[in-house]
Amino acid sequence: MLQYARSGGFIGPAGRDQTSGSPEPAGLPAGADDPAEGRRLWAVSEQLTGVPFDLEAGTAPSWF
Numbered sequence: 339m340l341q342y343a344r345s346g347g348f349i350g351p352a353g354r355d356q357t358s359g360s361p362e363p364a365g366l367p368a369g370a371d372d373p374a375e376g377r378r379l380w381a382v383s384e385q386l387t388g389v390p391f392d393l394e395a396g397t398a399p400s401w402f
Contacts, residue, residue, distance in 0.1 A: 347366060353359025369375055384390050 344363065347363055349361045350356045350364035351359040352362040356364055380391070
């Protein structure tokens with residue numbers, strides 16, 4: 339049977355700890371949909387890589 343990911347979810351491995359197995363719908367881990375955490379993670383990623391990405395403007399780096 340063909341299944342689709344629902345909004346707020348994703349398709350992931352069905353095995354132990356979602357590390358292996360056949361794909362099946364899976365829920366997001368707690369906090370994965372927290373906008374504040376997303377902004378913090380993005381800011382740290384920019385800082386560590388040195389690559390800015392303006393999410394508000396929706397613009398990617400010129401080389402992207």
